Amino acid sequence: xxxxxxxxxxxxxxxGVFAILVVGTIITYYVALFDLEWIFPGANTLVALLIAFTxxxxxxxxxxxxxxxxxxxxxxxVSGFFWLAxxxxxxxxxxxxxxxxxx
Numbered sequence: 001x002x003x004x005x006x007x008x009x010x011x012x013x014x015x016g017v018f019a020i021l022v023v024g025t026i027i028t029y030y031v032a033l034f035d036l037e038w039i040f041p042g043a044n045t046l047v048a049l050l051i052a053f054t055x056x057x058x059x060x061x062x063x064x065x066x067x068x069x070x071x072x073x074x075x076x077x078v079s080g081f082f083w084l085a086x087x088x089x090x091x092x093x094x095x096x097x098x099x100x101x102x103x
Contacts, residue, residue, distance in 0.1 A: 009062060017062045024055045 009017075028051045036043035061067040066077050 008065060008068065013062065017058050020058055021055050024051050027051055 028048055031044060031047050031051070034044075036047065060077055066073055
């Protein structure tokens, strides 16, 4: 529950967020159809991850009601994002430092 009562966006807001999620899914599909390697290697993956992060943010803020929650819930959500960033950083560090000969 929120410290300000039962505040939420209502059905029109939920349908709006749902529409954003559907549009994000369609954009992800069309990005996968095109080869963006001419920009830089891994551009398709980066664009797909950015779209997924945006969709995840909408789900957490609106469907999980974090936007109207207390500061402690915000702290938990932000610390989860921070931990995810650490895990991505270590994974990419491992992947990017591998030798090309072994591939």
